[in-house]
Amino acid sequence: MFEIVERQELAQGTIISNWVKAPKIAQKAKPGQFVILRANEKGERIPLTMADTDPERGLINIIYMVVGKSTALFKTLQVGDSYLDVIGPLGQPTHLEKVGKVVCVGGGTGIAVLHPITRGLKQIGNHVISIIGARSKDLLILEDKMRAASDELFVCTDDGSYGHHGFVTDVLKKVLTDNKDIGLAVCIGPVPMMKFCSLMTKDFGVKTLVSLNPIMVDGTGMCGCCRVQVGGQMKFACVDGPEFDGHETDFEELTLRLRSYLPEEKIAYDQFKAQHGHKCSCGT
């Protein structure tokens, strides 16, 4: 059992942060790696990239958006409650290297995954320019942490309620134009965002890492559910990734495969909401 020792609701309760007791994982985990969690005996195995670790206290931090039954179930877990299973660290760590100047782009809960990578890149001496975005000011997370991990920070909102009015790609274009010496881009967020960021960085000839979130089961390369096309080859995000070259990734295929279980997800979520009462503020 893996106890939740701290819990916060972010973005008006649509995004949840948990610090979970998992000493062995906290010791081992590196930026970019993920864990698989299961709430109870009947639960799905849900992969989440770690947002942070505290090896001294034996804690890992996960931050997730409530999008369906399993994450809604996670949300019901309070401080003192436990996950039944936490498995990890899984996947390849981010290859952190000093390239000089880097740009880190995050959208939505992707900012949580981006943060430890951003911090790592700065720690080893890179000049880090970060761009983070959300639909609106209320939904933006980790602004302070990202500011502390970056040399320059730009904020965007789709509705203009905070920072630049528009998408992260608008700002990315300006940053790439103004900084011809950028050697690496890291873009993590919703699939369309990663796709359009990658198209743009390709125009500028800047190497780009993205972190993919396909559907997974075991997380050890055994089932092939998380297969993605990268550079025309089949890769398994759970063992070969989750980070891949954004210029080589087939985002269309990823988008299609993420829709595999939409009808089943709806059935499960509707049933859950009927049983638990729908009290969240997600607007549906």
Added chain:
Amino acid sequence: MAEEEKEKAPKKEKIPRQKMPEQPPDVRRRNFEEVPYGYTPELAMKEAERCIQCKDPRCRQGCPVEIDIPGFIKFIKEGDFEGAIRKLWEKNALPAVCGRVCPQEVQCEGLCIVGKKDEPVAIGNLERFAADYQRLHGREVLPPKAEPTGKKVAVVGSGPSGLTVAGDLVLKGHDVTIFEALHAPGGVLVYGIPEFRLPKEIVFSECNYLKKLGVKIECSQVIGRSETVDELLENFDAVYLGVGAGLPVFLKIPGEHYIGVYSANEYLTRSNLMKAYDFPNYDTPLVRGKNVATFGGGNVAMDSARTALRMGAEHSYIIYRRSHAELPARAAEIHHAEEEGVEFLFLTNPVRFLGNDDGFLTGVECLKMELGEPDASGRRRPVPIPGSEFQVEIDTAIISIGSGANPLLTKSTPGLALNKWGYIIADPKTGKTMKPRVWAGGDIVTGAATVILAMGAGRMASNSIHDFLTMGW
């Protein structure tokens, strides 16, 4: 002596091989309950009478773990079912599993002398009976354990070979810990073999038996990630690697990304380990295909096609590039699949998957094949017939053409020697790898094989590990 035999012979009525009662095909094809019900005590004792108690039993030579087969059958014949299970446990920690999934027809039963003229003694069914009787009615009996040796052994993987190693070594007094990557122990017995062929309750019961013997089982520990083998070697005197093959093989044809295309590993893991057949009571979903095609002809393909029927398929096809005679699955599994209505398309090879704009699978294009000259495996090589393309309408495809070697553990373990396919090189007699204090066995050494062969490899390795721990070599 001769006179005595003459007197007895006419009295003795010849008993036919006793069949296990089973669910009728048209009922069972829509449920996940086990197909055969197993022997009653009466049927078991009657079947046991058929064993002629050979002095030099051939059946035993056919058993990879060398069970004293006439020995345990004699106890059943006498109605001493506890004696039977004790005899089995001397050599086999998983009798309820082996009684169900071993290919007895090519092992013990294949060599049975009774089988020369008549049907062989139903050794597998009797083994299963003894184990089930003990689980359901028996009092708790545990075999004697040696004094603690103070030696610690790590077993990586809780499939059949790992469980065998653990069971053997704990009885010899060693301190054994099993590390399992998934959240439940049993390996392929839990994620691979379906409930209707091997109820999970039975696997957990056999694992609990090991726990009662003192084996520690740590689940959700992905060795190679959570901890490396080198780190295990700091805390353990010996390490056994029984991680299975564990890498899905795809057809490498266009359209494998369509929604509805699964590896058999994924399809079965969702259904078995995650209990997706009971969705939405369990949270993990699985597409309920109307027209399902399974590609391949082994036991895993039969399990997949039969699972698809139970998930509600109207048509469950097996598409195989050779003919019926070359099917690698056990005859009993093929028979069960045919009875339940699985449709076989022989001499058929998939060329590409077809899908719609939303990314869902809609069909598969195939080529007709004919059999040519025998290939390296001795089986006649299928050759495509030009211009014979045709399409089959399907919404689910399950690819079951074998497994490869999962590199997750081997890549993170310096010093292990691997063959060109990535399997671990280990001494076939002892399971010793090129890395000191590390043994390996089962599918990660041999490539995908059977439960009992993995157990046989585990037995040899446990003997070698015990020698090393007690004598230093």
